[in-house]
Amino acid sequence: MVALAMLLAVPALAPAQVTRTVTWPAEKTVGNFHCHADFPFGRDELLLAQLGELSREISEILGLPPAREPVHLFLLHDRETYQAYMKQHFPRVPARRAMFIKSKGPGMVFAYKGDEFEIDVRHESTHAVLHAVVRDLPLWLDEGLAEYFEVRRDDRPSNNPHLADIRQQLRAGHAPRLEALEAITEFDDLGRAEYRDSFGWVHFMLHGPRAAHEELVAYLTDQQQGRDTEPLSSRLRRRLPDLDRRFIEHIRP
Incomplete structure:
Protein backbone atom coordinates (compact mmCIF):
# COMPACT_ATOMS: atom_id res chain seq x y z
CA MET A 1 0.00 0.00 0.00
CA VAL A 134 12.59 3.06 18.04
CA ARG A 135 13.31 6.66 17.12
CA ASP A 136 15.51 6.31 14.05
CA LEU A 137 14.55 3.49 11.70
CA PRO A 138 15.92 3.35 8.15
CA LEU A 139 13.16 4.29 5.74
CA TRP A 140 13.18 0.98 3.87
CA LEU A 141 12.93 -1.06 7.08
CA ASP A 142 10.19 1.15 8.52
CA GLU A 143 8.09 0.65 5.38
CA GLY A 144 8.99 -3.00 4.94
CA LEU A 145 7.80 -3.82 8.44
CA ALA A 146 4.59 -1.86 7.91
CA GLU A 147 3.96 -3.74 4.65
CA TYR A 148 4.49 -7.02 6.48
CA PHE A 149 2.16 -6.29 9.40
CA GLU A 150 -0.58 -4.60 7.34
CA VAL A 151 -2.24 -7.90 6.37
CA ARG A 152 -4.07 -10.21 8.75
CA ARG A 153 -1.83 -12.37 10.92
CA ASP A 154 -2.69 -15.62 9.12
CA ASP A 155 -1.82 -14.05 5.75
CA ARG A 156 1.65 -12.83 6.70
CA PRO A 157 3.66 -16.00 5.95
CA SER A 158 2.37 -16.74 2.45
CA ASN A 159 -0.59 -14.62 1.33
CA ASN A 160 0.80 -11.10 1.04
CA PRO A 161 0.32 -9.95 -2.59
CA HIS A 162 3.92 -8.71 -2.68
CA LEU A 163 5.21 -12.29 -2.69
CA ALA A 164 3.78 -13.06 -6.12
CA ASP A 165 5.22 -9.81 -7.50
CA ILE A 166 8.70 -10.53 -6.14
CA ARG A 167 8.61 -14.05 -7.57
CA GLN A 168 7.70 -12.63 -10.96
CA GLN A 169 10.67 -10.26 -10.74
CA LEU A 170 12.97 -13.14 -9.83
CA ARG A 171 11.76 -15.16 -12.82
CA ALA A 172 12.65 -12.16 -14.98
CA GLY A 173 16.13 -12.13 -13.49
CA HIS A 174 15.69 -9.13 -11.21
CA ALA A 175 16.64 -9.70 -7.57
CA PRO A 176 16.34 -6.77 -5.15
CA ARG A 177 19.60 -5.57 -3.58
CA LEU A 178 19.36 -4.64 0.07
CA GLU A 179 22.06 -2.00 -0.29
CA ALA A 180 19.96 -0.18 -2.90
CA LEU A 181 17.09 0.06 -0.41
CA GLU A 182 19.42 1.27 2.33
CA ALA A 183 20.53 4.14 0.08
CA ILE A 184 16.98 5.57 0.01
CA THR A 185 16.59 8.49 2.40
CA GLU A 186 13.65 10.41 0.90
CA PHE A 187 9.97 9.43 0.84
CA ASP A 188 9.68 10.61 -2.75
CA ASP A 189 12.16 7.93 -3.82
CA LEU A 190 9.92 5.15 -2.50
CA GLY A 191 7.70 3.72 -5.21
CA ARG A 192 5.70 0.51 -5.43
CA ALA A 193 8.81 -1.48 -6.35
CA GLU A 194 10.66 -0.22 -3.29
CA TYR A 195 7.73 -1.02 -0.98
CA ARG A 196 7.59 -4.51 -2.49
CA ASP A 197 11.32 -5.15 -2.19
CA SER A 198 11.44 -3.79 1.37
CA PHE A 199 8.68 -6.21 2.29
CA GLY A 200 10.63 -9.03 0.63
CA TRP A 201 13.68 -8.50 2.78
CA VAL A 202 11.59 -8.22 5.93
CA HIS A 203 9.80 -11.47 5.02
CA PHE A 204 13.18 -13.13 4.52
CA MET A 205 14.38 -12.01 7.96
CA LEU A 206 11.18 -13.10 9.70
CA HIS A 207 10.55 -16.40 7.89
CA GLY A 208 13.94 -17.32 6.46
CA PRO A 209 17.19 -18.39 8.14
CA ARG A 210 17.28 -18.09 11.92
CA ALA A 211 20.52 -16.10 11.65
CA ALA A 212 18.72 -13.43 9.61
CA HIS A 213 15.99 -13.07 12.23
CA GLU A 214 18.56 -12.93 15.01
CA GLU A 215 20.46 -10.18 13.22
CA LEU A 216 17.30 -8.15 12.65
CA VAL A 217 16.41 -8.37 16.34
CA ALA A 218 19.96 -7.42 17.37
CA TYR A 219 19.98 -4.50 14.94
CA LEU A 220 16.65 -3.16 16.20
CA THR A 221 17.84 -3.50 19.79
CA ASP A 222 20.93 -1.44 18.97
CA GLN A 223 18.75 1.18 17.26
CA GLN A 224 16.29 1.25 20.15
CA GLN A 225 19.07 1.75 22.68
CA GLY A 226 20.76 4.46 20.63
CA ARG A 227 23.96 2.56 19.88
CA ASP A 228 25.93 3.24 16.71
CA THR A 229 25.50 0.37 14.31
CA GLU A 230 26.60 -0.53 10.81
CA PRO A 231 24.00 -1.06 8.06
CA LEU A 232 21.85 -4.15 8.38
CA SER A 233 23.13 -5.40 5.01
CA SER A 234 26.70 -5.55 6.38
CA ARG A 235 25.58 -7.41 9.48
CA LEU A 236 23.55 -9.91 7.44
CA ARG A 237 26.34 -10.55 4.95
CA ARG A 238 28.76 -11.27 7.77
CA ARG A 239 26.34 -13.88 9.20
CA LEU A 240 25.23 -15.16 5.78
CA PRO A 241 28.00 -14.74 3.16
CA ASP A 242 25.69 -16.17 0.47
CA LEU A 243 22.92 -13.73 1.45
CA ASP A 244 21.55 -13.00 -2.03
CA ARG A 245 21.31 -16.68 -2.94
CA ARG A 246 19.57 -17.44 0.36
CA PHE A 247 17.10 -14.62 -0.27
CA ILE A 248 16.23 -15.95 -3.73
CA GLU A 249 15.82 -19.51 -2.44
CA HIS A 250 13.55 -18.26 0.33
CA ILE A 251 11.24 -16.26 -1.92
CA ARG A 252 10.92 -18.81 -4.72
CA PRO A 253 8.01 -21.24 -4.19
Missing part, protein backbone atom coordinates in the same frame (compact mmCIF):
# COMPACT_ATOMS: atom_id res chain seq x y z
CA VAL A 2 1.18 3.52 -0.71
CA ALA A 3 0.56 5.65 2.33
CA LEU A 4 2.86 7.88 4.31
CA ALA A 5 4.69 7.85 7.59
CA MET A 6 5.95 11.31 8.37
CA LEU A 7 8.13 12.55 11.18
CA LEU A 8 7.41 16.24 11.02
CA ALA A 9 10.25 18.73 11.07
CA VAL A 10 7.71 21.55 11.17
CA PRO A 11 5.36 22.44 14.03
CA ALA A 12 2.36 20.10 14.13
CA LEU A 13 -0.84 20.01 16.10
CA ALA A 14 -0.76 17.96 19.28
CA PRO A 15 -3.38 15.19 19.59
CA ALA A 16 -5.29 17.23 22.17
CA GLN A 17 -5.59 20.11 19.69
CA VAL A 18 -6.82 17.79 16.95
CA THR A 19 -9.43 16.09 19.11
CA ARG A 20 -10.84 19.44 20.24
CA THR A 21 -11.54 20.56 16.67
CA VAL A 22 -14.10 17.82 15.94
CA THR A 23 -16.88 16.23 17.95
CA TRP A 24 -16.04 12.55 17.84
CA PRO A 25 -19.22 10.46 18.27
CA ALA A 26 -17.21 7.29 18.83
CA GLU A 27 -14.15 6.98 21.04
CA LYS A 28 -12.43 3.93 22.48
CA THR A 29 -9.11 3.06 24.11
CA VAL A 30 -7.41 -0.23 23.21
CA GLY A 31 -4.03 -0.73 24.83
CA ASN A 32 -2.00 2.36 24.03
CA PHE A 33 -4.30 3.28 21.10
CA HIS A 34 -6.81 6.08 21.68
CA CYS A 35 -9.33 5.74 18.85
CA HIS A 36 -11.56 8.58 17.64
CA ALA A 37 -14.09 8.23 14.79
CA ASP A 38 -16.79 10.38 13.22
CA PHE A 39 -18.93 7.25 12.71
CA PRO A 40 -20.10 4.39 14.97
CA PHE A 41 -17.44 1.70 15.23
CA GLY A 42 -19.88 -1.17 14.61
CA ARG A 43 -18.06 -4.04 12.89
CA ASP A 44 -14.78 -2.12 13.19
CA GLU A 45 -14.68 -2.99 16.89
CA LEU A 46 -12.89 -6.19 15.82
CA LEU A 47 -10.23 -4.22 13.93
CA LEU A 48 -9.66 -1.99 16.95
CA ALA A 49 -9.30 -5.02 19.21
CA GLN A 50 -6.69 -6.37 16.81
CA LEU A 51 -4.57 -3.24 17.27
CA GLY A 52 -3.76 -4.23 20.84
CA GLU A 53 -2.74 -7.66 19.57
CA LEU A 54 -0.71 -6.04 16.78
CA SER A 55 1.27 -4.00 19.29
CA ARG A 56 2.08 -7.12 21.32
CA GLU A 57 3.02 -9.11 18.22
CA ILE A 58 5.41 -6.44 16.97
CA SER A 59 7.11 -6.41 20.35
CA GLU A 60 7.39 -10.19 20.55
CA ILE A 61 8.45 -10.84 16.95
CA LEU A 62 11.02 -8.03 16.81
CA GLY A 63 12.32 -8.35 20.36
CA LEU A 64 11.38 -4.78 21.23
CA PRO A 65 10.04 -3.47 24.54
CA PRO A 66 6.26 -2.95 24.66
CA ALA A 67 5.04 0.36 23.26
CA ARG A 68 3.83 2.48 26.19
CA GLU A 69 3.54 5.84 24.47
CA PRO A 70 -0.05 6.79 23.53
CA VAL A 71 -1.07 6.64 19.87
CA HIS A 72 -4.10 8.60 18.66
CA LEU A 73 -6.06 6.99 15.82
CA PHE A 74 -8.40 9.31 13.89
CA LEU A 75 -10.93 7.67 11.54
CA LEU A 76 -13.14 9.55 9.07
CA HIS A 77 -16.16 8.13 7.31
CA ASP A 78 -15.22 8.97 3.70
CA ARG A 79 -12.39 10.25 1.52
CA GLU A 80 -13.77 13.75 1.02
CA THR A 81 -14.13 14.35 4.76
CA TYR A 82 -10.65 12.94 5.35
CA GLN A 83 -9.05 15.12 2.68
CA ALA A 84 -10.73 18.27 3.99
CA TYR A 85 -9.70 17.40 7.54
CA MET A 86 -6.06 16.82 6.63
CA LYS A 87 -5.91 19.96 4.50
CA GLN A 88 -7.24 22.01 7.41
CA HIS A 89 -4.88 20.64 10.05
CA PHE A 90 -1.80 19.66 8.03
CA PRO A 91 -1.81 21.87 4.91
CA ARG A 92 1.88 21.28 4.14
CA VAL A 93 1.72 17.49 4.35
CA PRO A 94 1.40 15.69 0.96
CA ALA A 95 -2.01 14.15 0.33
CA ARG A 96 -2.06 10.40 0.92
CA ARG A 97 -4.73 7.75 1.46
CA ALA A 98 -3.66 7.24 5.06
CA MET A 99 -0.98 8.71 7.25
CA PHE A 100 1.10 8.40 10.38
CA ILE A 101 2.37 11.71 11.74
CA LYS A 102 4.68 12.25 14.67
CA SER A 103 6.26 15.47 15.84
CA LYS A 104 7.54 15.86 19.40
CA GLY A 105 4.57 14.24 21.12
CA PRO A 106 2.56 11.04 20.69
CA GLY A 107 2.07 9.64 17.22
CA MET A 108 -1.14 10.17 15.27
CA VAL A 109 -2.69 7.88 12.66
CA PHE A 110 -5.27 9.13 10.14
CA ALA A 111 -7.38 7.00 7.79
CA TYR A 112 -10.81 6.90 6.16
CA LYS A 113 -13.37 4.20 5.41
CA GLY A 114 -12.32 3.11 1.95
CA ASP A 115 -11.70 -0.18 0.19
CA GLU A 116 -8.31 -0.61 1.90
CA PHE A 117 -9.42 0.64 5.31
CA GLU A 118 -8.22 -2.28 7.44
CA ILE A 119 -4.90 -2.50 5.61
CA ASP A 120 -4.39 1.25 5.96
CA VAL A 121 -5.11 1.20 9.69
CA ARG A 122 -2.79 -1.75 10.35
CA HIS A 123 -0.03 -0.29 8.17
CA GLU A 124 0.00 3.14 9.78
CA SER A 125 -0.51 1.69 13.26
CA THR A 126 2.60 -0.42 12.72
CA HIS A 127 4.55 2.77 12.07
CA ALA A 128 3.10 4.24 15.26
CA VAL A 129 4.08 1.25 17.39
CA LEU A 130 7.59 1.13 15.94
CA HIS A 131 8.25 4.83 16.41
CA ALA A 132 6.98 4.70 19.97
CA VAL A 133 10.02 2.58 20.85
Whole structure:
Protein backbone atom coordinates (compact mmCIF):
# COMPACT_ATOMS: atom_id res chain seq x y z
CA MET A 1 0.00 0.00 0.00
CA VAL A 2 1.18 3.52 -0.71
CA ALA A 3 0.56 5.65 2.33
CA LEU A 4 2.86 7.88 4.31
CA ALA A 5 4.69 7.85 7.59
CA MET A 6 5.95 11.31 8.37
CA LEU A 7 8.13 12.55 11.18
CA LEU A 8 7.41 16.24 11.02
CA ALA A 9 10.25 18.73 11.07
CA VAL A 10 7.71 21.55 11.17
CA PRO A 11 5.36 22.44 14.03
CA ALA A 12 2.36 20.10 14.13
CA LEU A 13 -0.84 20.01 16.10
CA ALA A 14 -0.76 17.96 19.28
CA PRO A 15 -3.38 15.19 19.59
CA ALA A 16 -5.29 17.23 22.17
CA GLN A 17 -5.59 20.11 19.69
CA VAL A 18 -6.82 17.79 16.95
CA THR A 19 -9.43 16.09 19.11
CA ARG A 20 -10.84 19.44 20.24
CA THR A 21 -11.54 20.56 16.67
CA VAL A 22 -14.10 17.82 15.94
CA THR A 23 -16.88 16.23 17.95
CA TRP A 24 -16.04 12.55 17.84
CA PRO A 25 -19.22 10.46 18.27
CA ALA A 26 -17.21 7.29 18.83
CA GLU A 27 -14.15 6.98 21.04
CA LYS A 28 -12.43 3.93 22.48
CA THR A 29 -9.11 3.06 24.11
CA VAL A 30 -7.41 -0.23 23.21
CA GLY A 31 -4.03 -0.73 24.83
CA ASN A 32 -2.00 2.36 24.03
CA PHE A 33 -4.30 3.28 21.10
CA HIS A 34 -6.81 6.08 21.68
CA CYS A 35 -9.33 5.74 18.85
CA HIS A 36 -11.56 8.58 17.64
CA ALA A 37 -14.09 8.23 14.79
CA ASP A 38 -16.79 10.38 13.22
CA PHE A 39 -18.93 7.25 12.71
CA PRO A 40 -20.10 4.39 14.97
CA PHE A 41 -17.44 1.70 15.23
CA GLY A 42 -19.88 -1.17 14.61
CA ARG A 43 -18.06 -4.04 12.89
CA ASP A 44 -14.78 -2.12 13.19
CA GLU A 45 -14.68 -2.99 16.89
CA LEU A 46 -12.89 -6.19 15.82
CA LEU A 47 -10.23 -4.22 13.93
CA LEU A 48 -9.66 -1.99 16.95
CA ALA A 49 -9.30 -5.02 19.21
CA GLN A 50 -6.69 -6.37 16.81
CA LEU A 51 -4.57 -3.24 17.27
CA GLY A 52 -3.76 -4.23 20.84
CA GLU A 53 -2.74 -7.66 19.57
CA LEU A 54 -0.71 -6.04 16.78
CA SER A 55 1.27 -4.00 19.29
CA ARG A 56 2.08 -7.12 21.32
CA GLU A 57 3.02 -9.11 18.22
CA ILE A 58 5.41 -6.44 16.97
CA SER A 59 7.11 -6.41 20.35
CA GLU A 60 7.39 -10.19 20.55
CA ILE A 61 8.45 -10.84 16.95
CA LEU A 62 11.02 -8.03 16.81
CA GLY A 63 12.32 -8.35 20.36
CA LEU A 64 11.38 -4.78 21.23
CA PRO A 65 10.04 -3.47 24.54
CA PRO A 66 6.26 -2.95 24.66
CA ALA A 67 5.04 0.36 23.26
CA ARG A 68 3.83 2.48 26.19
CA GLU A 69 3.54 5.84 24.47
CA PRO A 70 -0.05 6.79 23.53
CA VAL A 71 -1.07 6.64 19.87
CA HIS A 72 -4.10 8.60 18.66
CA LEU A 73 -6.06 6.99 15.82
CA PHE A 74 -8.40 9.31 13.89
CA LEU A 75 -10.93 7.67 11.54
CA LEU A 76 -13.14 9.55 9.07
CA HIS A 77 -16.16 8.13 7.31
CA ASP A 78 -15.22 8.97 3.70
CA ARG A 79 -12.39 10.25 1.52
CA GLU A 80 -13.77 13.75 1.02
CA THR A 81 -14.13 14.35 4.76
CA TYR A 82 -10.65 12.94 5.35
CA GLN A 83 -9.05 15.12 2.68
CA ALA A 84 -10.73 18.27 3.99
CA TYR A 85 -9.70 17.40 7.54
CA MET A 86 -6.06 16.82 6.63
CA LYS A 87 -5.91 19.96 4.50
CA GLN A 88 -7.24 22.01 7.41
CA HIS A 89 -4.88 20.64 10.05
CA PHE A 90 -1.80 19.66 8.03
CA PRO A 91 -1.81 21.87 4.91
CA ARG A 92 1.88 21.28 4.14
CA VAL A 93 1.72 17.49 4.35
CA PRO A 94 1.40 15.69 0.96
CA ALA A 95 -2.01 14.15 0.33
CA ARG A 96 -2.06 10.40 0.92
CA ARG A 97 -4.73 7.75 1.46
CA ALA A 98 -3.66 7.24 5.06
CA MET A 99 -0.98 8.71 7.25
CA PHE A 100 1.10 8.40 10.38
CA ILE A 101 2.37 11.71 11.74
CA LYS A 102 4.68 12.25 14.67
CA SER A 103 6.26 15.47 15.84
CA LYS A 104 7.54 15.86 19.40
CA GLY A 105 4.57 14.24 21.12
CA PRO A 106 2.56 11.04 20.69
CA GLY A 107 2.07 9.64 17.22
CA MET A 108 -1.14 10.17 15.27
CA VAL A 109 -2.69 7.88 12.66
CA PHE A 110 -5.27 9.13 10.14
CA ALA A 111 -7.38 7.00 7.79
CA TYR A 112 -10.81 6.90 6.16
CA LYS A 113 -13.37 4.20 5.41
CA GLY A 114 -12.32 3.11 1.95
CA ASP A 115 -11.70 -0.18 0.19
CA GLU A 116 -8.31 -0.61 1.90
CA PHE A 117 -9.42 0.64 5.31
CA GLU A 118 -8.22 -2.28 7.44
CA ILE A 119 -4.90 -2.50 5.61
CA ASP A 120 -4.39 1.25 5.96
CA VAL A 121 -5.11 1.20 9.69
CA ARG A 122 -2.79 -1.75 10.35
CA HIS A 123 -0.03 -0.29 8.17
CA GLU A 124 0.00 3.14 9.78
CA SER A 125 -0.51 1.69 13.26
CA THR A 126 2.60 -0.42 12.72
CA HIS A 127 4.55 2.77 12.07
CA ALA A 128 3.10 4.24 15.26
CA VAL A 129 4.08 1.25 17.39
CA LEU A 130 7.59 1.13 15.94
CA HIS A 131 8.25 4.83 16.41
CA ALA A 132 6.98 4.70 19.97
CA VAL A 133 10.02 2.58 20.85
CA VAL A 134 12.59 3.06 18.04
CA ARG A 135 13.31 6.66 17.12
CA ASP A 136 15.51 6.31 14.05
CA LEU A 137 14.55 3.49 11.70
CA PRO A 138 15.92 3.35 8.15
CA LEU A 139 13.16 4.29 5.74
CA TRP A 140 13.18 0.98 3.87
CA LEU A 141 12.93 -1.06 7.08
CA ASP A 142 10.19 1.15 8.52
CA GLU A 143 8.09 0.65 5.38
CA GLY A 144 8.99 -3.00 4.94
CA LEU A 145 7.80 -3.82 8.44
CA ALA A 146 4.59 -1.86 7.91
CA GLU A 147 3.96 -3.74 4.65
CA TYR A 148 4.49 -7.02 6.48
CA PHE A 149 2.16 -6.29 9.40
CA GLU A 150 -0.58 -4.60 7.34
CA VAL A 151 -2.24 -7.90 6.37
CA ARG A 152 -4.07 -10.21 8.75
CA ARG A 153 -1.83 -12.37 10.92
CA ASP A 154 -2.69 -15.62 9.12
CA ASP A 155 -1.82 -14.05 5.75
CA ARG A 156 1.65 -12.83 6.70
CA PRO A 157 3.66 -16.00 5.95
CA SER A 158 2.37 -16.74 2.45
CA ASN A 159 -0.59 -14.62 1.33
CA ASN A 160 0.80 -11.10 1.04
CA PRO A 161 0.32 -9.95 -2.59
CA HIS A 162 3.92 -8.71 -2.68
CA LEU A 163 5.21 -12.29 -2.69
CA ALA A 164 3.78 -13.06 -6.12
CA ASP A 165 5.22 -9.81 -7.50
CA ILE A 166 8.70 -10.53 -6.14
CA ARG A 167 8.61 -14.05 -7.57
CA GLN A 168 7.70 -12.63 -10.96
CA GLN A 169 10.67 -10.26 -10.74
CA LEU A 170 12.97 -13.14 -9.83
CA ARG A 171 11.76 -15.16 -12.82
CA ALA A 172 12.65 -12.16 -14.98
CA GLY A 173 16.13 -12.13 -13.49
CA HIS A 174 15.69 -9.13 -11.21
CA ALA A 175 16.64 -9.70 -7.57
CA PRO A 176 16.34 -6.77 -5.15
CA ARG A 177 19.60 -5.57 -3.58
CA LEU A 178 19.36 -4.64 0.07
CA GLU A 179 22.06 -2.00 -0.29
CA ALA A 180 19.96 -0.18 -2.90
CA LEU A 181 17.09 0.06 -0.41
CA GLU A 182 19.42 1.27 2.33
CA ALA A 183 20.53 4.14 0.08
CA ILE A 184 16.98 5.57 0.01
CA THR A 185 16.59 8.49 2.40
CA GLU A 186 13.65 10.41 0.90
CA PHE A 187 9.97 9.43 0.84
CA ASP A 188 9.68 10.61 -2.75
CA ASP A 189 12.16 7.93 -3.82
CA LEU A 190 9.92 5.15 -2.50
CA GLY A 191 7.70 3.72 -5.21
CA ARG A 192 5.70 0.51 -5.43
CA ALA A 193 8.81 -1.48 -6.35
CA GLU A 194 10.66 -0.22 -3.29
CA TYR A 195 7.73 -1.02 -0.98
CA ARG A 196 7.59 -4.51 -2.49
CA ASP A 197 11.32 -5.15 -2.19
CA SER A 198 11.44 -3.79 1.37
CA PHE A 199 8.68 -6.21 2.29
CA GLY A 200 10.63 -9.03 0.63
CA TRP A 201 13.68 -8.50 2.78
CA VAL A 202 11.59 -8.22 5.93
CA HIS A 203 9.80 -11.47 5.02
CA PHE A 204 13.18 -13.13 4.52
CA MET A 205 14.38 -12.01 7.96
CA LEU A 206 11.18 -13.10 9.70
CA HIS A 207 10.55 -16.40 7.89
CA GLY A 208 13.94 -17.32 6.46
CA PRO A 209 17.19 -18.39 8.14
CA ARG A 210 17.28 -18.09 11.92
CA ALA A 211 20.52 -16.10 11.65
CA ALA A 212 18.72 -13.43 9.61
CA HIS A 213 15.99 -13.07 12.23
CA GLU A 214 18.56 -12.93 15.01
CA GLU A 215 20.46 -10.18 13.22
CA LEU A 216 17.30 -8.15 12.65
CA VAL A 217 16.41 -8.37 16.34
CA ALA A 218 19.96 -7.42 17.37
CA TYR A 219 19.98 -4.50 14.94
CA LEU A 220 16.65 -3.16 16.20
CA THR A 221 17.84 -3.50 19.79
CA ASP A 222 20.93 -1.44 18.97
CA GLN A 223 18.75 1.18 17.26
CA GLN A 224 16.29 1.25 20.15
CA GLN A 225 19.07 1.75 22.68
CA GLY A 226 20.76 4.46 20.63
CA ARG A 227 23.96 2.56 19.88
CA ASP A 228 25.93 3.24 16.71
CA THR A 229 25.50 0.37 14.31
CA GLU A 230 26.60 -0.53 10.81
CA PRO A 231 24.00 -1.06 8.06
CA LEU A 232 21.85 -4.15 8.38
CA SER A 233 23.13 -5.40 5.01
CA SER A 234 26.70 -5.55 6.38
CA ARG A 235 25.58 -7.41 9.48
CA LEU A 236 23.55 -9.91 7.44
CA ARG A 237 26.34 -10.55 4.95
CA ARG A 238 28.76 -11.27 7.77
CA ARG A 239 26.34 -13.88 9.20
CA LEU A 240 25.23 -15.16 5.78
CA PRO A 241 28.00 -14.74 3.16
CA ASP A 242 25.69 -16.17 0.47
CA LEU A 243 22.92 -13.73 1.45
CA ASP A 244 21.55 -13.00 -2.03
CA ARG A 245 21.31 -16.68 -2.94
CA ARG A 246 19.57 -17.44 0.36
CA PHE A 247 17.10 -14.62 -0.27
CA ILE A 248 16.23 -15.95 -3.73
CA GLU A 249 15.82 -19.51 -2.44
CA HIS A 250 13.55 -18.26 0.33
CA ILE A 251 11.24 -16.26 -1.92
CA ARG A 252 10.92 -18.81 -4.72
CA PRO A 253 8.01 -21.24 -4.19
